[in-house]
Amino acid sequence: MRITCPICGERDRREFYYKGHAVSLDRPAPDAGEEAWDNYVYLRENPAGETRDLWQHEGGCGAWIEVTRNTVTHEITATRLVSEAKS
Amino acid sequence: MDKLTALSPCAGLLPLTIGATKVVEVEPGQMTSVAPYNGQLNKLSKAMKAAHGVEYPQANGLTREGDTQAVWFGHAQAMLVGPVVEAGLAKHAALTDQSDAWAVVALSGDAAENVLARLVPVDVRLAHFPVGMAVRTQLQHLSVSLVRVDEGTFQIMAFRSMAHTLVHDLKTAMEAVAARG
Ligand SMILES: [Zn+2]
Numbered sequence: 001m002r003i004t005c006p007i008c009g010e011r012d013r014r015e016f017y018y019k020g021h022a023v024s025l026d027r028p029a030p031d032a033g034e035e036a037w038d039n040y041v042y043l044r045e046n047p048a049g050e051t052r053d054l055w056q057h058e059g060g061c062g063a064w065i066e067v068t069r070n071t072v073t074h075e076i077t078a079t080r081l082v083s084e085a086k087s
Numbered sequence: 088m089d090k091l092t093a094l095s096p097c098a099g100l101l102p103l104t105i106g107a108t109k110v111v112e113v114e115p116g117q118m119t120s121v122a123p124y125n126g127q128l129n130k131l132s133k134a135m136k137a138a139h140g141v142e143y144p145q146a147n148g149l150t151r152e153g154d155t156q157a158v159w160f161g162h163a164q165a166m167l168v169g170p171v172v173e174a175g176l177a178k179h180a181a182l183t184d185q186s187d188a189w190a191v192v193a194l195s196g197d198a199a200e201n202v203l204a205r206l207v208p209v210d211v212r213l214a215h216f217p218v219g220m221a222v223r224t225q226l227q228h229l230s231v232s233l234v235r236v237d238e239g240t241f242q243i244m245a246f247r248s249m250a251h252t253l254v255h256d257l258k259t260a261m262e263a264v265a266a267r268g
Contacts (some may be wrong), residue, residue: 007146007162008222012208015225057227061146063162 001074006081007061015059021045022052022066025085048072054082096190096250103258106265108196110257113242115191116154119172121165122181131179138173149221149234157219158234158244166232166244190250194257195240198264203241205260207233211241227256 001013021044028036045051052068064082068077097112104110123131123143132143139151144159151157155169172182191202194202203211210216211233221234229252232244245253 009147011224014208057162059230060223061162062164079159 003055003065003067003076004079005057005060005063005065006079007019008057011057013059015057016065017056017058017068019054019056019064022054022085023083024054025066050077096187096247097192097254100250100254103254103261103264105258105261106196107162108194108202108261108264110192110194110254110261113191113193115189115217116169116186117167117171118185118189119167119178120160120181120185121157121167121172122163122183124180127179131176134139134173134176134179135167135221138176139167139170147220147222149219156234158232160232160241161223171210185196188243188247190253191242191244192244192253192257193240197239198261199239200239201264202257202260203233206256206261207231209233211235213238226253229253229256 001011002010003016023040023044028040039043049072050070051066052066055065055067057063057065065079066082066085067076068078070077095112095114102109102111119141121131121135135157136142139155139157141150141155142155144150144157144165146159148159149156155167158166159169160166166185176182188195200211200213207224209222209224216235218235218237221232224231224233226233226243226245227246227247231253234242236242242251
């Protein structure tokens with residue numbers, strides 16, 4: 001498996017650390033209420049198809065990367081820096 | 088008081104020549120990590136050029152002038168190698184003295200690419216890894232900076248505490264490549 005780091009280019013999967021779904025980029029406001037926080041902390045989709053998750057290029061440049069991939073075909077369709085995804 | 092003797096990170100381990108490859112220790116001089124503040128990259132690059140003769144490097148790149156190198160060292164980070172850093176650069180970047188924290192070696196010889204191919208998950212052939220390219224990657228389990236300083240020579244930096252492991256991994260790969268004749 002290869003992941004294209006927006007900074008370093010295409011690299012081997014072993015250089016990356018996997019965190020989880022990119023939901024953590026969308027943290028609810030402190031006063032968003034119990035349901036929003038319950039959702040954010042505990043509930044996850046388990047899609048057969050496209051999903052977005054966070055990887056860190058730990059063995060490379062150190063950047064956090066949002067990876068869009070397909071859980072059925074294993075195709076990676078997009079990567080971008082979290083610092084850009086947030087802005 | 089006892090007299091203390093300074094030892095280099097690879098003292099007693101290098102140089103090493105096996106088959107068509109050689110590893111020697113490099114004495115890098117001062118090392119300072121340079122992490123530009125938001126929006127300061129252009130000013131920093133100009134100040135580095137004026138003070139040390141090297142601009143801030145592009146991603147996966149290296150700038151150098153004489154014995155001074157500015158090695159790209161990761162996301163928003165470069166390592167200035169050689170001189171004592173000009174204090175004025177602190178206006179544009181976070182500066183951290185990392186002298187003595189890194190083991191620096193040079194791997195050269197006809198089989199150098201074949202040795203690295205056993206150790207790092209990047210393509211080190213000249214067509215894909217030209218002179219002046221500087222990547223962060225892993226050498227076996229070590230986080231390293233890998234630079235092709237000239238056609239036949241790679242510079243490798245690893246944490247000083249991992250110097251024995253670095254040399255051990257290089258030696259093992261050099262022996263394996265040499266055994267194939
Ligand atoms: Zn990277």
